[in-house]
Amino acid sequence: MAALVVASVGAMLGSTAPATAAPECSDVEVVFARGTDEPAGIGAVGKALVDTLKPMLKGSSISTYAVDYPASYDFLEVAAGATDMSKHVQATVANCPETKIVLGGYSQGAAVVDVVATSPIAGLGYTAPLPRAVVPHVAAVVVFGNPSARLGQPLTKMSPDFGPKTADLCNKADPICSLGRDWNSHVTYQKSGLVKTAAEWIAKHVKASDPTTSKAAPKPTSR
Structure with missing residues (x-):
């Protein structure tokens, strides 16, 4: 009798359980x-x-995802940020294949994007490389104050997959991404014209992108 009651309750609970929301x-x-x-x-x-x-992008819904990483002065944590960014992008492609993805980062965050865009294999703490099938879902990439640009390796040159979709932007005299010495230029990107340049770059690529194709637009120039 007890077994029958348990089975009946289980059946009722199973029949009334809500479906998982999409x-x-x-x-x-x-x-x-x-x-x-x-x-x-x-x-x-x-x-x-x-x-x-x-x-x-009027008429289009735009969401954001903040990469989960310390952004501390322990720069080895860039790998943790890259892993989180890559995992999130892969999950978005799996759950929302029609969503057009934009990758972006500032300063240390730009280094996070560098890892995701240029590392096809795991290593040095980076554990979730992007599969090639994900690449067409990324409509555009924008980075500001990218440390690798100071070494003559902007993301536009480093990534064969994402280079044509990338705007690697550096304020004039920013010592992080150039040989300049004006620290103030590194911490004022949000007030610079380069944010508008990046937004225009993204809008152009989003409007042109398709899950199975990748169209390049003329590259913007840094200040």
Whole structure:
């Protein structure tokens, strides 16, 4: 009798359990890694970028994802940020295949994007390389104050997959991405014209992109 009661209750619970809700998919998702020592979130540059982008993509829903990593002065944690960014992008492609993805980062966050865009295999703490099938789902890439650019290796040159989709932007005299010595130029991207340049770059690529094709637009220039 007890077994029958348990079975009956289980059957009733199973018949009334709610179905799993489908994920809400936006038209565009901006996946952004903040700079060193910024509080959790997409950071000041990421927010300025998204705020500038929205009027350029009227009629499209835009969501954001803040890469989960320390953004501390332990720069080895870049690998953790790259792993989180890559895993999130892969999950978005699996759950929302029509969503057009934008990768972005500022300063240390730009280094996070560098790893994701240029490392086809795991290593040095990076554990989740992007499969090649994911590449067409990334409509555009924008980075600000990218440390590798100072070494003559901007992301436009480093990544055969993402280079044509990338705007690697450096404020004039920014010592992080150039041989300049004006530290103020590194911490004022959100007030610079390069945020608008990046938003225009994204809008152009989002409008032109297709899950199975990748069209390149003329590369913007840094200040």
